[in-house]
Amino acid sequence: MQITSPDFKDNARIALQDVGLQKALGNVKTGFPHKRAAAIARLPEFEQLRDEARDLKNHIIEHLDLYLEAFEAKVLENGGHVHWCRTADEARQTILKICQDKQARTVTKGKSMVTEEINLNEYLEANGVTPVETDLGEYILQLRGEHPSHIIAPAIHLNLEDVSETFHAHHHKPKSMDPAVLMQEAREELRTKFVAADVGITGANFLVAETGSSIIVTNEGNGDLTQTLPKTHIVVTSIEKVVPTLEDMTLFLRLLARSATGQEFTVYNTLSTGPRRPGDQDGPEDYHVVLVDNGRSDMIASELREMLRCIRCAACMNHCPVYGAIGGHSYGWVYPGPMGSVLTPQMIGIEQAALLPNASTFCGKCESVCPVRIPLPKLMRHWRRDEFEKHLTPGAARWGLGVWSFVARRPALYRQLTRIGSRVLRSLAGKKGRISKLPLASGWTDGREMPAPSGKTFMQQWQEQQKARQSS
């Protein structure tokens, strides 16, 4: 997909004026956070589970090689295949090769952000393999030629009218505004594709080292059909998804569903353990796991290490006031919101993505809801530091910061300049208590008044009082 992160500000401006998008975003704000809060209220040990999950993830990251190799050994034992891919390109080629070996013409796909990350669909299409998205949201987006704007609710930026029009244009059926009718249409369209597909590709929410299983959680059941009907099942996932045991997996499932959608448990929790065994009623003949690194092992040795705890629940973006104002597409690449503002610079480079970690007030809401307690503001600040130290900060901002820091390190000079500043701002306000237009501060005064100071700084008044006290 095309990267538009460098245009973040323009993207955001357009998004703020997009009436339909703003309506759709209203649903994010009222939907997910309220449901999450209600679900957590019903689970008194939730905070304790967050601590356990954080500690367990830290342990896994510390021993990632061990658990991945244990997982691989089990998959092989079960008769499956494991492919280690350092880069997005290696992953794409590996997946295409499997499809070509099977002479696949169509592949069905369950929802997977890692396949977005490696830009799989375009690559498969360019090489003669047709991918069919089967998650309802992803299916709608594929028809529209769009990418997800949210990591668990990919079409959250759309309204019912949009879906109705898209289906009408592609399904050649009477236009309907009834969600049940639209759902049925999609179901009929997809059913034939499920059966016809040569390969099914899914992601994985977790990999279980103990058993060599992959698990996907969905609310539609499309993933089950994707991974059981075709003869070949390819799991495309990233290396940090591994957990030691099934028991550990359940800890994360409890946190994931509540943090993501406010459900106690996701509707379908489907484990895949190798290909079909003799006597199994269904399942693929071939089972492949494509393990994507794509910069993650570099993160282990960096300050971004804590980001590898992420379980992709989307609570950070559901609660982010910036995401809530502009939606996911504004961020200009695969992962939006706070988690994306940390991951995207790692994956496409800080040069292209610097506006993302800056687009936060550091209100800390994301960190406060993260089920694995990732300090997202701290990690965004890490990128700001990287940007500053690489001299990528825009000239005007760097100059302003330079002047300010020169003054802030010289208290006597600072005192004099703030005295002048207070007087100047006071006089600019005239008889009003505020300034409506201020040169060099239009970013402030275009949208709001600037309350004016009283004309004397606190320090000035305090010193005058102290002198008066001493002389009296």
Place this chain on the structure above:
Amino acid sequence: MKPNNNPPVIGLFITCLADLYRPEVGFATIKLLEQAGCRVEVPEQQTCCGQPAFNSGDFSTSADIARQTIAALDGYAYVVAPSGSCISMLHHYPELFDDQDPWKARAESLKARAYEITSFLVDVLHAELPNQPYSGTVTYHDSCSGLRELGIKQQPRQLLAQLEGVELKEMEESETCCGFGGTFCVKYPDISNRMVSNKTDNIVNAGAKTLLGGDLGCLLNMAGKLQRQGHAVEVRHVVEVLAGMTDQPALGETQSSIKAG
């Protein structure tokens, strides 16, 4: 005032915004501390806490300012500021120094002594406020740093509840960011503007006469937006009400009796 022969000496960290924009906040803070039996000094060598540099990724300047601030605030039993945001920044100082650096221990010491004013009054002093003549309805915005980094939520409400004339009318989403975010509001004015508009909707819907909060950055942002939109809600720092110092005009308001210079 309680008689106290050995009152704790507080170093007031005035904060750059209170110093420049709202000196009354400094005097109200001093009054509250003195009422509670403290002696207050204002160290000369302080400027800003350094948060603009820290959040812009300039850690070298942040460390310079941290050393200057740590030195200025040395020796005080407690350091108190009328801002959760600036106190949070003081709490970040230890991150700026390596473990071997002697400044690290000094930064830790400052962190242990540094409090936001309402938290200090409630959590440390367990202060009982003298009643104030102020009467009216107020709504309270929870500023992000104070709320999430320092756990300040009930403290200002407990203090306001001690004043007979104050009626608190909570707004919806009082914990949602107002869109100030320091340099964020000028770097991303469009997004900030939307966030503060959402906030002012909630403020106006609360139906209170006065908006209170504990951080001037947020208060200037919300006051500026309310005034641009033509709303009559007045905006004050919570200490002004707690100290009974509401004679002066609210933020962005004016009185003919107050003259420049």
